[in-house]
Amino acid sequence: MNKKTQSKKILPVTSILVAFIIVGVLAVFINSCQKKHVVSNLTTFKSSNIVGYKNKPVVVDATFVPTMNLINSYAVNNNVMVYVTSSYRHSNNNLKKTVVKPASMSNHLIGHAIDMNIVYKGKWYDSKLMSKNNFSRLPFNVRNFLNEIRHTPNIRWGGDFKTQDPVHIDDHYNKNRSNWTVKFNALNNS
Ligand SMILES: [Zn+2]
Numbered sequence: 619m620n621k622k623t624q625s626k627k628i629l630p631v632t633s634i635l636v637a638f639i640i641v642g643v644l645a646v647f648i649n650s651c652q653k654k655h656v657v658s659n660l661t662t663f664k665s666s667n668i669v670g671y672k673n674k675p676v677v678v679d680a681t682f683v684p685t686m687n688l689i690n691s692y693a694v695n696n697n698v699m700v701y702v703t704s705s706y707r708h709s710n711n712n713l714k715k716t717v718v719k720p721a722s723m724s725n726h727l728i729g730h731a732i733d734m735n736i737v738y739k740g741k742w743y744d745s746k747l748m749s750k751n752n753f754s755r756l757p758f759n760v761r762n763f764l765n766e767i768r769h770t771p772n773i774r775w776g777g778d779f780k781t782q783d784p785v786h787i788d789d790h791y792n793k794n795r796s797n798w799t800v801k802f803n804a805l806n807n808s
Contacts, residue, residue: 660706660729660805667693668700671735677706679729679801685773685789686732696763697738703785704733709806723792728801731788736760748784750777 663676663683668690670676678686693700706729725731736743738760746752753761767775767787776786792798 663705665690667698668702668732668734670705671701671703674702675705676702676732677729678732679706682730682789682791685730688770688773689767689787692763692766695766696759698759698763699737701735701737702732703735705729705731709802723795723798723802725788725791725798728791728798728805730791730801731786733785734787735785736763745783745785748777750782750784753777 659680660677661680661683663678663686665687668676668686676686689700704726707724707726709727726733735745736748738757743756743760747756748760748764753764756764764775764777767773768778772789774788774790776783776788779786791801
């Protein structure tokens, strides 16, 4: 009788403890999975008309892929090849520990921007040739490719920036600073 009561009392305490441990382990496991998942949002982009310069991989955030696919369709339409010289850039500075200045909130640091040169009929169009004062002299296909980007809501061509950057294309993700910061921290806090 006495033994039975004792085991009845011990059993619930033990099972509660075991349950707590299991829940704790699961929570840690799920948390680490989520962090890994955020990091793995960076993806190597492959398409017919956008390729890495010197075979460098084109690395972007998964949520930037639809924009990249759209840019690729414009490249196909205009029979141009896009050589990406820079895509995702890993931050060398631990920006999260300081107040991030808007100027340093580059969309490259979160995989939402590319720098590129265009090749049309074997000729390279670099920053100088794509600059605004040379724009009207560009072949129709190159101009049209850039114009299709410019006329798409939420895609920006760096040639339209105050300080022009004709090789740059992004989706203006950094227009919302807190969204940018969340994405940046997710990529750098793992
Ligand atoms: Zn850029």
